Amino acid sequence: MTVDPDSPAAAPPRHWEADVLLRDGRTAHIRPIRPDDADLLVTFYSRVSDRSKYYRFFSPMPTLSQRDVARFTRVDHDQRVALVLILQGQMIAVGRYDVVGDAEAEVAFLVEDQHHGRGIAQLLLEHLAQAARERGIERFVAEVLPDNSRMIHTFRDAGYRVVSGYEDGVLTLEFPIEATDTSIGVMRGREHRAEAASIERFFNPRSIAIIGASRRQDTIGQALVRNLVTGDFTGRVYAVNPSAAAVSGLPAFKTVGDIPDEVDVAIVAVPADSVTDVVLDCAAKGVHGMIVISSGFAETGDEGRQRQRHLVGLSRSYGLRLIGPNCLGVINTDPAISVNASLSPVMPPRGRAAFFCQSGALGSAILEKVRNRGLGLTTFVSAGNRADVSGNDLLQYWEEDDATEVVLLYLESIGNPRKFSRIARRVSLRKPIIAVRSGRTTQGVPMGHAVRRIVAPPEALDAMFKQAGIIQVDTLEEMFDVAQLLAHQPLPRGRRVAVVGNSDALGLLAADAAAAVGLTVTRSVTLSAEPSAEDFEDALDDVIDDPEVDSVIAVYIPPLNVSGEDVANVLAAVGEQSDKPLVSSFLGAEGVPELLRVPDVAGASAGRGSVPSYPAVEAAVRALASVVDYAVWLRTPDGAPPDPADVDTVAAQRVVNEVLSAHPEGAELDRVQVTALLAAYDITLWESIPVATLREAQSAGRRLGWDVVLKATAEGLRERPDLAHVWRNIDSTAEMRNAWESLTTLVRDPAGADFVVQKNSAPGVPVAIRSIEDPLFGPVVSFGISGPIIDLLSDRSYRIPPLGARDVATMVREVKSSPILFGYRGAEPVDVEAIERLISRVAQMQNDLPQLSSLELSLVLAGAQGATVLTASGRVAPVAEPRSDLFVRRMTDHPMGDTIPE
Numbered sequence: 001m002t003v004d005p006d007s008p009a010a011a012p013p014r015h016w017e018a019d020v021l022l023r024d025g026r027t028a029h030i031r032p033i034r035p036d037d038a039d040l041l042v043t044f045y046s047r048v049s050d051r052s053k054y055y056r057f058f059s060p061m062p063t064l065s066q067r068d069v070a071r072f073t074r075v076d077h078d079q080r081v082a083l084v085l086i087l088q089g090q091m092i093a094v095g096r097y098d099v100v101g102d103a104e105a106e107v108a109f110l111v112e113d114q115h116h117g118r119g120i121a122q123l124l125l126e127h128l129a130q131a132a133r134e135r136g137i138e139r140f141v142a143e144v145l146p147d148n149s150r151m152i153h154t155f156r157d158a159g160y161r162v163v164s165g166y167e168d169g170v171l172t173l174e175f176p177i178e179a180t181d182t183s184i185g186v187m188r189g190r191e192h193r194a195e196a197a198s199i200e201r202f203f204n205p206r207s208i209a210i211i212g213a214s215r216r217q218d219t220i221g222q223a224l225v226r227n228l229v230t231g232d233f234t235g236r237v238y239a240v241n242p243s244a245a246a247v248s249g250l251p252a253f254k255t256v257g258d259i260p261d262e263v264d265v266a267i268v269a270v271p272a273d274s275v276t277d278v279v280l281d282c283a284a285k286g287v288h289g290m291i292v293i294s295s296g297f298a299e300t301g302d303e304g305r306q307r308q309r310h311l312v313g314l315s316r317s318y319g320l321r322l323i324g325p326n327c328l329g330v331i332n333t334d335p336a337i338s339v340n341a342s343l344s345p346v347m348p349p350r351g352r353a354a355f356f357c358q359s360g361a362l363g364s365a366i367l368e369k370v371r372n373r374g375l376g377l378t379t380f381v382s383a384g385n386r387a388d389v390s391g392n393d394l395l396q397y398w399e400e401d402d403a404t405e406v407v408l409l410y411l412e413s414i415g416n417p418r419k420f421s422r423i424a425r426r427v428s429l430r431k432p433i434i435a436v437r438s439g440r441t442t443q444g445v446p447m448g449h450a451v452r453r454i455v456a457p458p459e460a461l462d463a464m465f466k467q468a469g470i471i472q473v474d475t476l477e478e479m480f481d482v483a484q485l486l487a488h489q490p491l492p493r494g495r496r497v498a499v500v501g502n503s504d505a506l507g508l509l510a511a512d513a514a515a516a517v518g519l520t521v522t523r524s525v526t527l528s529a530e531p532s533a534e535d536f537e538d539a540l541d542d543v544i545d546d547p548e549v550d551s552v553i554a555v556y557i558p559p560l561n562v563s564g565e566d567v568a569n570v571l572a573a574v575g576e577q578s579d580k581p582l583v584s585s586f587l588g589a590e591g592v593p594e595l596l597r598v599p600d601v602a603g604a605s606a607g608r609g610s611v612p613s614y615p616a617v618e619a620a621v622r623a624l625a626s627v628v629d630y631a632v633w634l635r636t637p638d639g640a641p642p643d644p645a646d647v648d649t650v651a652a653q654r655v656v657n658e659v660l661s662a663h664p665e666g667a668e669l670d671r672v673q674v675t676a677l678l679a680a681y682d683i684t685l686w687e688s689i690p691v692a693t694l695r696e697a698q699s700a701g702r703r704l705g706w707d708v709v710l711k712a713t714a715e716g717l718r719e720r721p722d723l724a725h726v727w728r729n730i731d732s733t734a735e736m737r738n739a740w741e742s743l744t745t746l747v748r749d750p751a752g753a754d755f756v757v758q759k760n761s762a763p764g765v766p767v768a769i770r771s772i773e774d775p776l777f778g779p780v781v782s783f784g785i786s787g788p789i790i791d792l793l794s795d796r797s798y799r800i801p802p803l804g805a806r807d808v809a810t811m812v813r814e815v816k817s818s819p820i821l822f823g824y825r826g827a828e829p830v831d832v833e834a835i836e837r838l839i840s841r842v843a844q845m846q847n848d849l850p851q852l853s854s855l856e857l858s859l860v861l862a863g864a865q866g867a868t869v870l871t872a873s874g875r876v877a878p879v880a881e882p883r884s885d886l887f888v889r890r891m892t893d894h895p896m897g898d899t900i901p902e
Contacts (some may be wrong), residue, residue: 327384351376639805
């Protein structure tokens with residue numbers, strides 16, 4: 001079919017195009033319709049059943065006329081918007097809306113029958129609603145035949161408030177499309193199920209094909225075959241090698257398509273330039289996902305980055321999920337599966353922890369360490385370049401995996417931190433997450449990982465982890481120290497610790513280490529140098545029964561020629577029965593020694609109640625402190641977000657839009673604009689009158705009724721107590737003259753000092769609240785007490801909005817200078833609630849307004865009766881890219897280029 005190549009409208013926003021996950025975990029591509037989609041539309045329509053066509057158009061419509069095709073494919077992306085879903089180069093669904101009234105549009109869908117039940121209509125509705133909101137549409141209406149129950153449920157299940165009417169045999173549904181907590185919750189619930197489903201098959205495959213299987217020893221293809229077979233994989237293994245009849249006793253097939261049975265997962269170990277052909281073969285075979293061991297992609301430079309971009313785009317366009325490339329592989333220790341689809345010859349014992357890392361080389365060392373410690377894993381993933389499957393996907397799966405009780409993450413980069421934070425917050429409420437992050441100080445990213453640049457300081461990422469309840473540690477050793485405690489012992493109720501041992505010296509080391517990490521030793525019991533097992537048991541029972549003890553550290557150094565087996569039996573028995581955590585430094589052993597293990601009926605390497613041991617008592621204390629911090633976070637309610645009743649987001653957006661209309665490239669806000677913006681969020685900016693002459697200063701003083709201050713506000717002068725640039729308590733024209741003459745003499749450049757006159761405020765502690773829009777995180781908020789020394793020491797706290805009450809309260813209290821706010825050295829405590837309210841409002845504003853590139857309440861005086869905002873500034877700028885966590889489901893864009901075209 002021929003169409004006029006001239007498009008009738010401007011191009012739609014780039015972010016309307018996205019890769020998406022369907023309900024069954026397969027991928028597809030959603031994008032705006034184009035005039036050149038005419039042939040795709042006609043072919044798609046020919047595959048749709050007559051019944052579905054009737055439900056869409058309410059009359060028999062077997063084919064589309066030329067006029068229909070032109071009308072459906074030529075839209076203006078404003079009043080008329082249409083989105084299509086593409087899979088394997090074919091259109092399988094289309095959804096559209098047409099504006100029919102004031103802020104109202106009619107919406108309709110058509111999905112190919114063989115793809116019903118995959119959640120496609122729900123996805124199209126989400127993306128259409130997001131596009132409509134951006135175009136100022138507030139309501140959708142839909143006309144549906146009463147027996148079209150599938151479409152009726154699509155609208156009712158979306159989380160919107162649906163109102164229905166019935167006339168002339170047609171059901172009319174009307175609903176506002178505002179993104180509410182309910183609709184967002186529904187969307188994220190579907191996202192969670194789809195992403196978990198997309199990962200499930202990697203861990204529980206019924207059949208695996210090794211593409212690149214080799215007969216030659218010391219090759220990757222041979223190692224993969226050997227590890228799968230010797231790992232006792234319970235499914236079927238197929239070798240793919242075009243030049244061999246058999247590999248390691250397995251019949252070899254020339255291509256995946258030649259395998260007579262279904263294939264769930266393909267492990268790819270062929271040269272990088274051959275991987276594209278493998279994707280096409282796997283797609284034709286119906287393979288669910290690929291584990292690409294092959295290197296030669298983004299880690300090698302520009303050419304490799306383009307090759308990786310092409311690989312991801314092609315895989316997603318054919319519905320395939322991808323782990324890698326340049327990865328170690330996947331392991332599941334469940335004896336019912338027992339799959340070692342990796343290059344590691346080490347099959348870790350069954351345990352309670354799941355592990356995600358990116359580096360393949362590091363993954364091998366991790367598995368060796370896990371085995372040596374006796375920790376045990378449920379599952380393991382090395383994602384390599386993390387081109388598709390990421391830590392976010394794995395968290396979605398592990399959240400529902402009953403066998404996984406602890407999640408371990410070794411992160412080298414985070415592609416979508418807003419989504420990671422959101423998922424991690426939810427998972428942490430059920431299962432502890434322990435993370436090591438490389439490049440923590442340098443913000444370095446390995447070559448194969450492409451992420452957006454970061455503007456916020458490194459402390460912002462630390463704050464995001466803390467906010468999400470993630471236990472962040474510095475080294476892999478510390479990760480395993482904490483993991484073995486969480487995997488085998490209950491959570492502590494508080495920070496009070498008892499130490500039981502047979503060494504005074506180690507008892508003192510434990511007390512010092514506890515004080516350094518915020519724990520309190522409330523009991524210290526030192527036994528004789530050669531205690532009996534009964535002595536240890538009595539002492540342990542006594543401190544565990546003590547209501548002033550929350551956890552116990554046992555230290556045992558055996559006398560000469562004593563094995564300590566009797567004491568070990570006591571520790572294991574007490575650890576199994578105690579509802580308080582028990583850790584030990586037993587014989588200087590590391591991990592969970594055989595003597596301290598409790599058998600596990602589930603088959604794990606060590607059961608619940610086993611007592612972890614640490615070679616040094618300081619390591620035991622550090623691990624315990626990390627677990628205590630997590631337990632405190634878990635038991636501290638977050639509280640509801642601030643009440644939006646006093647917020648006028650429409651007025652705030654109007655201020656931003658007016659500035660951007662006048663300055664499309666962005667601009668600093670003037671004082672009137674800043675005042676209006678803050679007022680929209682119920683923040684009062686103290687009136688300030690700019691003055692350039694003495695006469696203007698005196699006039700301003702009279703206007704304000706005197707009791708004023710004169711101060712210089714130019715950059716480099718404001719909030720500098722070491723410079724005499726502020727004159728307070730001015731009550732007359734004569735006093736203003738003295739102030740003016742003194743300040744203009746002291747300030748080096750009076751003409752550029754930006755003098756202002758303000759009403760004198762009540763005394764208080766100067767604090768500053770700032771926010772920025774970061775390309776990686778989105779909104780970031782910081783708090784600190786003002787002053788050059790504090791700024792020099794970077795004594796600031798950070799959080800990622802949206803913020804709950806717990807986040808805000810912790811922000812205020814975690815800065816080292818916070819005692820100044822709470823009556824330090826007898827000073828009057830300030831109104832901390834007023835500070836917290838300001839932080840909440842600024843966080844809410846930054847979260848609501850992505851165009852607000854920065855906001856600074858640089859001088860807030862916090863006193864006993866409230867907080868006064870004296871100085872504020874802000875800047876707005878157009879949004880180059882939408883935030884990475886929109887109110888729609890979409891897979892993380894591959895940041896190395898566009899999606900592969902159909």
